[in-house]
Structures are given as C-alpha cells and as structure tokens.
Amino acid sequence: MFHDRARYQSTQGYQLAPVRFSRLDAARYVVTNDAGEYVVLSRQELVDFIGHSLPPDRPTYQALKSRHFLFDAHSRVALELLALKYRTRAEQLANFTGLHIFVVTLRCDHSCAYCQVSRQAEGRLEFDMSQEHADRALDFMFRSPSPALKIEFQGGEPLLHFERIRYIIERAKAMNAVHGRALQFVIASNLSRLTDEVLDFCRVHGVLLSTSLDGPEDLHNAQRPVRGGDSHRRTLDAIQRARQALGPDGVSALMTTTHASMERVEDIIDEYVRQGFRSIFLRNLSPYGFAVRQRASRQYGVEAWVEFYKRGLAHILRINAQGYPLQEEFAAILLQKIFSPRGSTYVDLQSPAGIGIGALVYNYDGAVYASDEGRMLAEMGDFSFRLGHLSRDSYESIMTSETLLAHLSDTMPEGAPMCSDCAFLPYCGADPVFHQATKKDAVGHKAFSAFCKKQMGVLRHLIGLLEDDAQARDILMGWR
Amino acid sequence: MVRSDQVTKTDTETQSPFIFRDGVIQTLLDLRVYRLAAIQKSAYRFAEQFTAVFDSPKEERLPIRCIFAPTVTEQDALETLRLFFQELLDQELREQVGDETRALRALIVAQAFSRTDLIRQD
Numbered sequence: 124m125f126h127d128r129a130r131y132q133s134t135q136g137y138q139l140a141p142v143r144f145s146r147l148d149a150a151r152y153v154v155t156n157d158a159g160e161y162v163v164l165s166r167q168e169l170v171d172f173i174g175h176s177l178p179p180d181r182p183t184y185q186a187l188k189s190r191h192f193l194f195d196a197h198s199r200v201a202l203e204l205l206a207l208k209y210r211t212r213a214e215q216l217a218n219f220t221g222l223h224i225f226v227v228t229l230r231c232d233h234s235c236a237y238c239q240v241s242r243q244a245e246g247r248l249e250f251d252m253s254q255e256h257a258d259r260a261l262d263f264m265f266r267s268p269s270p271a272l273k274i275e276f277q278g279g280e281p282l283l284h285f286e287r288i289r290y291i292i293e294r295a296k297a298m299n300a301v302h303g304r305a306l307q308f309v310i311a312s313n314l315s316r317l318t319d320e321v322l323d324f325c326r327v328h329g330v331l332l333s334t335s336l337d338g339p340e341d342l343h344n345a346q347r348p349v350r351g352g353d354s355h356r357r358t359l360d361a362i363q364r365a366r367q368a369l370g371p372d373g374v375s376a377l378m379t380t381t382h383a384s385m386e387r388v389e390d391i392i393d394e395y396v397r398q399g400f401r402s403i404f405l406r407n408l409s410p411y412g413f414a415v416r417q418r419a420s421r422q423y424g425v426e427a428w429v430e431f432y433k434r435g436l437a438h439i440l441r442i443n444a445q446g447y448p449l450q451e452e453f454a455a456i457l458l459q460k461i462f463s464p465r466g467s468t469y470v471d472l473q474s475p476a477g478i479g480i481g482a483l484v485y486n487y488d489g490a491v492y493a494s495d496e497g498r499m500l501a502e503m504g505d506f507s508f509r510l511g512h513l514s515r516d517s518y519e520s521i522m523t524s525e526t527l528l529a530h531l532s533d534t535m536p537e538g539a540p541m542c543s544d545c546a547f548l549p550y551c552g553a554d555p556v557f558h559q560a561t562k563k564d565a566v567g568h569k570a571f572s573a574f575c576k577k578q579m580g581v582l583r584h585l586i587g588l589l590e591d592d593a594q595a596r597d598i599l600m601g602w603r
Numbered sequence: 604m605v606r607s608d609q610v611t612k613t614d615t616e617t618q619s620p621f622i623f624r625d626g627v628i629q630t631l632l633d634l635r636v637y638r639l640a641a642i643q644k645s646a647y648r649f650a651e652q653f654t655a656v657f658d659s660p661k662e663e664r665l666p667i668r669c670i671f672a673p674t675v676t677e678q679d680a681l682e683t684l685r686l687f688f689q690e691l692l693d694q695e696l697r698e699q700v701g702d703e704t705r706a707l708r709a710l711i712v713a714q715a716f717s718r719t720d721l722i723r724q725d
C-alpha cells in the first residue's frame with residue numbers, strides 16, 4: 124500500500140493533520156493531535172486554521188506546523204515523525220501487566236466509615252489468603268510480559284497477615300532468579316502493626332510503605348476511628364519510625380476526601396508539609412462502598428470536588444513559590460501525559476482501560492479481579508470485573524476471557540461518543556469500573572459522567588495555568 | 604439555523620429568538636448549514652441539560668424540540684440554547700476536520716505499526 128506523499132497534500136496551501144479540539148474557556152480552544160501535543164488557539168485562529176486560510180507568515184502557522192498540526196510542501200518528514208510519536212505512546216501497552224495486588228487478608232483493626240471493602244474482625248482467620256493461592260498468584264504474575272513487576276499488598280490491614288507477606292516476597296525473589304524482572308514491593312497499611320520485625324524485613328528486602336493520612340489530627344481521627352481514638356498520633360509515630368529504618372522516601376501517604384474535608388484543603392496540605400512529605404495526592408472518593416452508603420447530605424458532587432482541587436492546587440503552588448517543594452500527584456500524572464513522549468502508566472487513566480492489562484488483583488479467596496475498584500464493586504454485589512479464580516483458571520484463560528476483552532474493547536475512548544472528538548482524549552483514559560458502578564454500563568454516557576466532568580475540569584484548569592501563569596508553569600513543568 | 608420567520612421574541616429583555624413554553628423550546632435547524640451528524644453529536648453533548656426530540660425533516664429543515672427538566676427557568680433554558688448553537692458550530696468544524704483527515708489518520712496509525720514504510724518519499 125504505497126502512496127505518493129502528494130496524495131495527502133492539499134491543494135489549499137496546507138493539509139490538516141488529524142486533530143481534536145475542545146473549548147478551554149469562553150474565548151479559547153485546546154487543540155490536540157494523536158501524539159498528545161497541544162496548542163491553544165482563539166476561535167478565529169481555529170476557524171482560519173480549519174478553513175485553510177491561515178497565512179504562513181503568522182506565528183500560529185509556524186507553531187501548528189512545528190507540532191505537526193498541519194503539513195505543507197516543506198514538511199518533509201512530518202507524517203513519519205507523527206507516526207513515530209504515536210507509536211512511542213502506544214508501545215507501553217505491550218508491556219502489560221505491571222501492577223499485581225495481593226489482598227492478603229480482609230481483617231482490619233480500624234473501622235473507617237469510608238472503607239470500600241467489607242473489613243472483617245481481627246480474629247476471623249478465614250478471611251486470610253492461603254499459601255496455595257499465593258503460589259498460584261505468583262505463577263500468574265511471572266507470566267505477565269512486563270519487565271517491571273510491582274507487588275502491592277492490600278487488605279483489610281495486610282500487616283495482620285504479615286507471615287503471608289513475608290512468604291510472598293521471599294518466594295517472588297527466589298522465582299525472580301530465573302525470570303530477571305525488576306521487582307518492587309509496597310505494603311498499603313495503616314501502620315498500626317508496624318513492629319521492629321516488620322521494619323527490619325522491609326529494610327532488608329527494599330519494601331516501601333504506603334499509609335493513610337487524612338489531614339490534621341481532628342479530621343484524621345474523625346475519619347479513621349480506632350480503639351483509643353488516636354489513629355493520627357499512632358500514624359505519625361509509625362511514619363517517624365519507618366523513615367528512620369527505611370529512609371525519608373521509604374513511606375508515602377494518601378488522603379481521602381470526604382464531605383468533612385471539603386472546606387479544609389489548605390489544612391490538609393499544611394499537615395503534609397508539617398510531616399515533611401514532598402508529595403500529596405488530592406483524591407476524590409470513589410463511588411463504591413462508603414460513598415453510596417452515605418446520606419445524600421454527606422456526599423459531594425464532582426463540581427464541588429473540582430473546586431476543592433483548584434483551591435488545593437493554588438495552595439500547593441503558593442507553598443512551592445515560598446521554597447518548599449511539594450508535588451500534587453494527580454496533576455503530575457496529567458502533566459506526564461501531556462508532556463512525556465511515553466505518556467503515563469498510571470493504571471486508572473489508561474486507554475484502553477488499565478484493567479487487567481495494567482493491574483491484576485488476587486483476592487484473599489482466590490478470585491482474580493481486573494482492578495482494585497473491580498474488587499470493591501464485587502463487594503457491592505456486581506461481579507462484572509471478576510475475571511476468574513486462581514484454583515480453576517489458567518493465566519491464558521483469564522487474559523483472553525470474554526469479560527476482560529469485552530471491557531477492553533468497550534473502553535477504547537477513540538470509539539466512544541463524545542470522547543472520539545474530545546481534545547483531552549490523549550490525556551484522559553477510561554474508567555469502566557466507575558461507570559459500571561454509577562451507570563451500570565462500563566462506557567457510560569459522558570454528558571452525565573462525573574469522571575468526564577472531573578477530567579475536563581482539572582485538565583482545563585491545568586492547561587489554563589500553563590498558558591496564563593508563568594510562575595505556575597515553571598513549578599508545574601518540574602513535576603513532569 | 605433558525606429561520607427568520609420562526610423568530611418570535613418572547614420578551615424584550617432577553618431579546619431571544621426562541622420561545623420557552625411548558626419547559627420546551629422548539630426550533631428548526633437548516634440541514635444545508637448543519638450536517639445531521641453535527642446536530643446529533645451536539646444533542647448528545649447537551650443531554651444533561653435537555654432532551655432533544657427530532658421530527659422528520661421538511662424541506663431540508665429539521666424540527667427539534669428541546670425538553671428541559673421542570674426545575675429549569677426560562678432564563679437558564681435560553682442561555683443553554685445559546686451554548687447549544689455555539690456547540691453546533693464547533694461540531695460542524697469537527698465534521699470538516701473529520702472529512703479531510705480520516706484517511707490520513709488511518710495512514711498514520713498504519714505507518715506507526717508497520718514494519719515497512721507506507722509513505723513513499725518523493
């Protein structure tokens with residue numbers, strides 16, 4: 124199928140490249156190409172560009188040409204370059220599946236109201252993962268072609284079943300002598316059971332810790348009840364000990380935004396700074412478990428969350444301008460997608476969806492899910508994202524299962540109404556579990572989708588900052 | 604496009620060419636100006652604001668009824684319709700881009716994953 128380049132040459136001075144555009148604000152548009160590059164144009168510039176009436180001596184013409192939004196007689200290798208950039212972005216898909224989540228127990232000593240899984244009392248050992256299932260899960264993990272494998276331990280509270288964690292890490296390392304992958308281990312824990320023995324083990328085996336810090340003491344303790352009511356103090360003590368044993372970056376923290384957090388984004392961020400963290404992930408509550416059990420008055424809409432996010436980001440930028448480097452992780456992921464030739468590998472914002480090919484979840488009972496949210500949805504009685512079982516299914520049958528393949532083809536946003544011509548598509552992704560949970564349909568009607576509103580709201584805000592605020596741009600470019 | 608003989612001003616303050624009655628605005632769209640695909644995509648995008656009901660086209664004009672939720676005020680409905688007409692123009696531009704670049708997009712994707720060069724140099 125060889126064609127002369129002339130076949131794609133326009134007779135009208137220049138040829139448009141395939142582009143998508145969306146409004147940035149009342150006066151401007153964001154225009155993107157398939158390689159993820161963007162330009163911002165006024166409406167008149169957009170109309171001129173599409174109508175082939177942009178004069179070649181205008182700076183806008185040169186900007187569009189240099190980023191492959193148009194080709195003219197002098198664009199010698201532009202098509203090939205664009206194809207190469209497109210391939211670079213898509214290539215990471217071939218390296219699936221990098222993240223493997225082991226739910227080693229559902230038992231927990233906390234009773235957080237927003238818990239998204241059915242936590243079990245500490246004594247209920249029948250909710251622990253068996254050694255047989257751990258062995259099968261490790262076999263599955265090493266079948267994945269990814270050169271880098273991250274094992275994340277989740278619960279419940281995974282440290283209540285530390286013996287299984289120890290077993291899995293030691294066995295994974297032994298198996299890796301043959302497989303030669305880059306292994307990484309993370310325990311997501313409330314750290315209440317962080318004994319010296321656990322810390323020693325983590326230090327020897329290079330295990331990282333990830334914990335929950337919801338903000339200042341009153342807010343954190345109200346959201347994370349524990350016997351004694353002192354979860355905040357215990358968490359800070361444990362973070363301190365973990366840093367001493369594992370180094371300053373050995374422990375990271377995550378926050379959850381509840382209705383009570385909405386007015387306190389600055390307090391939450393200040394607490395992270397006080398505790399010496401260099402990053403914070405302003406996350407909204409997922410529509411599973413707690414969020415749907417709440418009374419309407421305790422829920423918040425996506426518009427309110429986007430405002431919370433903008434206020435938070437403004438505060439973080441001020442803190443950076445004052446000399447303390449603090450990175451906001453959601454913005455960092457989106458900036459990587461905007462500026463990195465490879466995009467970002469963040470599982471929840473992949474296209475097609477990161478389910479299965481980005482992450483696999485091995486539940487305590489042997490069930491295999493396409494994502495952690497898919498497991499949470501199962502807790503609500505919807506098993507749409509359950510791919511199979513470790514005792515009954517093979518890796519091949521799970522990875523080629525109708526359940527997974529149907530979800531993957533459904534979640535190619537290039538084919539989804541609204542997404543197919545949205546400028547934010549190269550930076551967006553699909554979140555089928557979210558749409559299944561909220562709309563009972565994995566694709567979802569984007570005009571009604573809170574996920575879409577969140578993506579558009581945050582991306583418009585970020586691109587607006589990059590365009591209009593030089594100081595913010597300098598700081599944000601350092602997060603890519 | 605709204606035909607001039609369809610224009611009836613509801614009140615002099617809003618100066619709107621549309622009538623909002625019982626939660627509905629009716630108008631005609633000129634299919635020589637807006638492609639059907641552009642109209643349908645615009646209606647899809649505005650599905651949260653109103654439900655668009657189309658009747659059979661008559662003489663290249665497509666009757667559309669925009670049905671709003673009972674809580675929507677006249678002022679809000681008219682503003683929404685103004686934005687809907689802006690969106691129609693955007694969608695029309697997108698259709699133009701699509702017509703011109705569809706084959707090129709297929710070529711770029713094919714070139715990206717091909718082992719041989721599909722674009723012959725000069």
Ligand code: SF4
Nearest residue numbers: 542545548551575578
């Ligand atoms: S989900 Fe929304 S923001 Fe994302 S690509 Fe689709 S339409 Fe655009």
